[in-house]
Amino acid sequence: MSEEGTIASGCATAEITLRERGSEWVAVIESTLTPPRSAVHLEDRTPITDAIRTGMNVLVLSTSELAARYPGFTPELASKGIDASASIPLVDSGGCVIGAMGFGWSSADVFDEGQLVVFETATELCARALDRVRLYELEYEARRLAENLQAFTMVLAGTESRADVAEAMVNESLRVLGADAASVSMLADDGFAMLVSRGFDDTMDQSQSWPLSETSPAADALRTQSIIVLESQDDLTAAYPSLSAQARLDGDQAWVALPLVLGGEATAVLFATFRTIHSFSSQDRSLMSTMGLQAALAFERARLRENDLAEADKARQLAAAIGGLTAAATKVGVLAAFIDALPALGAQSGTLALLSDDGSSVDVQGGSEASPYLDSEWQTCSIGARTPLITAVRTGESLFIHGRNELTAGFDPSAVEMFSDGQRSWVAVPLYAGGRALGALGLSFIATQRFDDAQRVRLASFAALCANALTRAARFELEHSIAITLQSTLLPKQLKIIAGVELSAQYNPGTRELSVGGDWYDVIELSRNRFLLVVGDVVGHGIESAAAMGKLATATRALAQVVSGPAALLRQLDRVAATDPSTQFASMAIVLVDREAGELRYSLAGHPAPLLKHADGLIESLDMARSIPLGGLVVERPEQALSFTDDVMLLLYTDGLTERRSEHIDARLAVLQTALGETNVGVAGLPRALIASMMAGGEQVDDIAVLCAKFARAVPAFFRIVPAHTRHLSNLRHELRTWLVATGVAPSDCYDCLVAVSEAATNAIEHGHDSDSRPIDIRADDQDGRHRFSITDHGAWKLPVDSGGSRGRGLNLIHLLMDDVTVNPSDNGTNVSFTKRFERTSTP
Amino acid sequence: MNIDELATVTIDRLDEILTVQISGEVDSSNAPRIGEMITSAQSGARACIVDLTLLTYLDSAALTMLHRVAQLPAPLHLVTPAGSRATRLVEIGGLDTVLTSHETLEKAIAALGSA
Numbered sequence: 010m011s012e013e014g015t016i017a018s019g020c021a022t023a024e025i026t027l028r029e030r031g032s033e034w035v036a037v038i039e040s041t042l043t044p045p046r047s048a049v050h051l052e053d054r055t056p057i058t059d060a061i062r063t064g065m066n067v068l069v070l071s072t073s074e075l076a077a078r079y080p081g082f083t084p085e086l087a088s089k090g091i092d093a094s095a096s097i098p099l100v101d102s103g104g105c106v107i108g109a110m111g112f113g114w115s116s117a118d119v120f121d122e123g124q125l126v127v128f129e130t131a132t133e134l135c136a137r138a139l140d141r142v143r144l145y146e147l148e149y150e151a152r153r154l155a156e157n158l159q160a161f162t163m164v165l166a167g168t169e170s171r172a173d174v175a176e177a178m179v180n181e182s183l184r185v186l187g188a189d190a191a192s193v194s195m196l197a198d199d200g201f202a203m204l205v206s207r208g209f210d211d212t213m214d215q216s217q218s219w220p221l222s223e224t225s226p227a228a229d230a231l232r233t234q235s236i237i238v239l240e241s242q243d244d245l246t247a248a249y250p251s252l253s254a255q256a257r258l259d260g261d262q263a264w265v266a267l268p269l270v271l272g273g274e275a276t277a278v279l280f281a282t283f284r285t286i287h288s289f290s291s292q293d294r295s296l297m298s299t300m301g302l303q304a305a306l307a308f309e310r311a312r313l314r315e316n317d318l319a320e321a322d323k324a325r326q327l328a329a330a331i332g333g334l335t336a337a338a339t340k341v342g343v344l345a346a347f348i349d350a351l352p353a354l355g356a357q358s359g360t361l362a363l364l365s366d367d368g369s370s371v372d373v374q375g376g377s378e379a380s381p382y383l384d385s386e387w388q389t390c391s392i393g394a395r396t397p398l399i400t401a402v403r404t405g406e407s408l409f410i411h412g413r414n415e416l417t418a419g420f421d422p423s424a425v426e427m428f429s430d431g432q433r434s435w436v437a438v439p440l441y442a443g444g445r446a447l448g449a450l451g452l453s454f455i456a457t458q459r460f461d462d463a464q465r466v467r468l469a470s471f472a473a474l475c476a477n478a479l480t481r482a483a484r485f486e487l488e489h490s491i492a493i494t495l496q497s498t499l500l501p502k503q504l505k506i507i508a509g510v511e512l513s514a515q516y517n518p519g520t521r522e523l524s525v526g527g528d529w530y531d532v533i534e535l536s537r538n539r540f541l542l543v544v545g546d547v548v549g550h551g552i553e554s555a556a557a558m559g560k561l562a563t564a565t566r567a568l569a570q571v572v573s574g575p576a577a578l579l580r581q582l583d584r585v586a587a588t589d590p591s592t593q594f595a596s597m598a599i600v601l602v603d604r605e606a607g608e609l610r611y612s613l614a615g616h617p618a619p620l621l622k623h624a625d626g627l628i629e630s631l632d633m634a635r636s637i638p639l640g641g642l643v644v645e646r647p648e649q650a651l652s653f654t655d656d657v658m659l660l661l662y663t664d665g666l667t668e669r670r671s672e673h674i675d676a677r678l679a680v681l682q683t684a685l686g687e688t689n690v691g692v693a694g695l696p697r698a699l700i701a702s703m704m705a706g707g708e709q710v711d712d713i714a715v716l717c718a719k720f721a722r723a724v725p726a727f728f729r730i731v732p733a734h735t736r737h738l739s740n741l742r743h744e745l746r747t748w749l750v751a752t753g754v755a756p757s758d759c760y761d762c763l764v765a766v767s768e769a770a771t772n773a774i775e776h777g778h779d780s781d782s783r784p785i786d787i788r789a790d791d792q793d794g795r796h797r798f799s800i801t802d803h804g805a806w807k808l809p810v811d812s813g814g815s816r817g818r819g820l821n822l823i824h825l826l827m828d829d830v831t832v833n834p835s836d837n838g839t840n841v842s843f844t845k846r847f848e849r850t851s852t853p
Numbered sequence: 854m855n856i857d858e859l860a861t862v863t864i865d866r867l868d869e870i871l872t873v874q875i876s877g878e879v880d881s882s883n884a885p886r887i888g889e890m891i892t893s894a895q896s897g898a899r900a901c902i903v904d905l906t907l908l909t910y911l912d913s914a915a916l917t918m919l920h921r922v923a924q925l926p927a928p929l930h931l932v933t934p935a936g937s938r939a940t941r942l943v944e945i946g947g948l949d950t951v952l953t954s955h956e957t958l959e960k961a962i963a964a965l966g967s968a
Contacts, residue, residue: 735882
């Protein structure tokens with residue numbers, strides 16, 4: 010502050026002394042003396058303080074007068090010869106004495122009334138100047154307050170939560186009030202809890218709370234809803250003696266507790282400490298109370314916003330739970346949606362109980378963790394039992410139980426025991442759909458509930474939705490089981506047994522609600538060593554899809570016998586699909602296997618490519634002949650052929666095996682190829698093993714059909730026409746031996762067959778008349794694990810008359826070595842046939 | 854000597870014991886000829902040994918031929934190694950019940966020498 014001191018002439022020294030604002034002290038603020046005199050108390054007896062106290066001029070004109078009127082006051086100036094003085098009060102424009110001007114001179118000098126006038130005039134001028142300064146200061150102070158408040162307002166405007174508001178208050182009290190530490194605590198339950206603190210000892214717990222009844226400035230401020238200001242240790246000791254020792258230890262000198270009051274209610278309190286003695290001016294106090302009011306407004310606004318957010322959160326939770334209910338297709342789904350809804354309904358635990366089919370008992374289906382009914386003796390009980398849940402089912406009325414007294418009064422005492430002490434209120438809402446009781450929902454609350462209309466309506470609406478969802482779930486579950494039954498009747502119960510082919514298939518219904526039906530597989534034998542492998546997938550799920558799949562499977566079976574090749578078959582199925590919308594867009598993979606030709610032909614209608622595993626382990630994807638799914642569009646169906654000789658394994662599957670939402674289809678196909686390549690499981694276990702491998706670490710959502718076939722090129726039947734001469738027998742044996750080995754007979758096992766065939770041929774040669782040596786037919790084939798041989802001549806059969814002869818011995822040998830030996834003589838010749846079953850060394 | 858492309862027959866005579874070794878295949882195409890060869894070679898022999906060890910094929914024609922040879926004056930001994938096809942067929946044809954079989958040619962000669 011700059012003082013415009015006016016030092017009058019005509020004297021040796023001059024000084025301006027002002028009362029300190031709000032105190033009993035006066036201090037020299039401007040002086041020609043060096044150094045200026047120190048501050049004195051207003052009650053001290055000095056010329057200056059007399060002038061200030063009385064508002065009158067005090068003239069002391071000599072050393073003796075000074076000594077007489079102010080004994081004990083010996084101005085140090087006297088020794089310098091200045092022993093006369095005039096003290097003239099400074100009076101401001103409002104008539105208040107704000108201080109005094111002192112003028113000093115030597116009593117040896119002449120003093121007259123004229124000089125006094127000069128002093129008074131100078132003093133008055135000085136007073137006016139001080140007035141101006143004071144006004145300027147006030148204005149400055151007011152502007153500073155306004156600026157601080159504006160800054161505070163801005164900061165508060167940026168706050169969202171109550172914690173934000175508290176943070177802003179703490180920061181602003183440090184900045185604006187010059188506090189050294191500050192905290193904001195919020196009124197909660199029976200006390201107040203710390204929200205934010207800064208500058209206090211680190212040991213202060215941020216989450217500390219105190220009872221409202223405690224003796225402290227903060228508690229008092231909250232209770233009295235007025236600002237508590239302590240400006241010194243003495244003030245503290247006077248008001249809170251118990252706190253004084255700690256305060257001395259902390260070294261704090263001043264304290265402020267500012268309550269946030271709005272609408273007659275205190276919501277929070279700001280507590281600030283100062284390390285220096287503070288005198289809080291009226292402006293300071295008005296600043297603080299303005300800050301308190303603003304903060305209280307912001308605090309309330311933040312509270313409402315937090316409430317809004319919490320309400321919005323509840324509404325969202327409820328909406329999500331209702332969404333869950335709408336989507337739930339099973340009882341388990343309804344239960345899960347109910348448990349999800351508990352927070353939104355304000356409850357801490359919930360129980361779902363359903364009436365048994367015969368209406369005689371009520372079974373708890375499940376509940377949240379804290380459900381009182383779970384694992385209690387009341388989990389299943391008769392409809393007559395007196396528990397809240399069963400009463401609600403029986404009466405169809407909602408039960409709102411406010412407290413334990415009502416519980417004890419209204420229900421079976423042993424049922425009351427299961428409700429823990431931590432719960433204060435309970436609700437049981439009946440579930441009714443179409444006027445029929447389904448069960449009831451039970452909810453427990455840890456806080457005592459009023460059950461206002463809004464809450465009752467919310468619970469009733471939720472229960473109505475639950476009842477609807479349960480009714481729907483029952484329908485879905487019925488449909489699901491019908492679809493599974495239908496599907497299982499439509500799939501081949503047992504795969505056809507085809508000689509020389511190992512076959513295995515697996516169908517797994519999806520785990521998702523209603524994801525059953527639509528996938529199928531089939532094996533259709535066309536002729537010896539020719540068969541079709543079929544896998545298909547009808548769009549959609551449920552009964553309709555299972556039925557559509559049945560139609561397509563039947564059509565495929567029927568058409569397969571009259572058209573040749575997969576592409577032609579697909580073209581015919583296109584026509585089926587064109588007239589039956591339920592089969593439209595079905596995907597299919599058809600592979601024709603011709604084991605004799607050693608050829609595969611395949612065609613894909615929008616279906617995943619089958620995989621072919623060669624004997625050397627190489628895996629080939631049959632993805633050449635691809636086209637769109639079945640439907641009304643007339644498309645060319647491509648067909649691709651490839652040949653094979655050794656053992657090959659063919660894998661057909663539906664996309665349920667490879668689909669996984671989170672992974673790219675190519676990555677999944679690579680996984681499948683790896684799984685197929687690495688598995689050592691035989692054909693019989695392969696479909697299961699592949700499904701297990703592909704579903705590892707994930708849930709099987711969709712249904713899956715997998716068909717595996719392992720086969721090799723079939724050996725054509727043996728057929729020779731041999732001239733009727735024994736010299737051809739050796740060659741015949743040679744060729745037969747080669748054929749037998751090709752069909753998988755071990756070379757060491759061939760001998761008996763060679764002997765038997767050779768014997769029969771020898772007989773045939775010998776039967777024929779020498780004159781007409783018509784050739785002999787030798788046939789052999791390998792079917793259903795048995796070799797058949799047939800030797801036919803065209804001569805008349807000569808019965809074995811000579812038992813010692815070679816002919817009879819030969820037939821004996823055939824009987825001894827072979828099975829099912831038959832001899833069929835006819836007019837045109839004789840046929841000898843027999844069979845033999847071999848243990849194969851390798852599967853052909 | 855080669856009977857045909859199927860079989861080779863080697864005939865030796867040692868101390869009036871005729872030894873016949875047949876290798877290859879014997880069926881109805883060559884059995885009669887082999888039978889005739891043995892019949893003509895055995896005249897005057899004290900015994901006849903037919904060694905079937907090297908046969909890769911024989912059937913009822915061979916058995917018939919051996920039955921015929923067995924009716925000749927010189928007693929017929931067979932060499933049929935245990936487990937061979939010849940042994941099995943000889944057993945099926947019941948030849949083992951009327952003839953003496955030996956494991957090896959040496960054993961057959963030794964047995965006859967000591968007799």
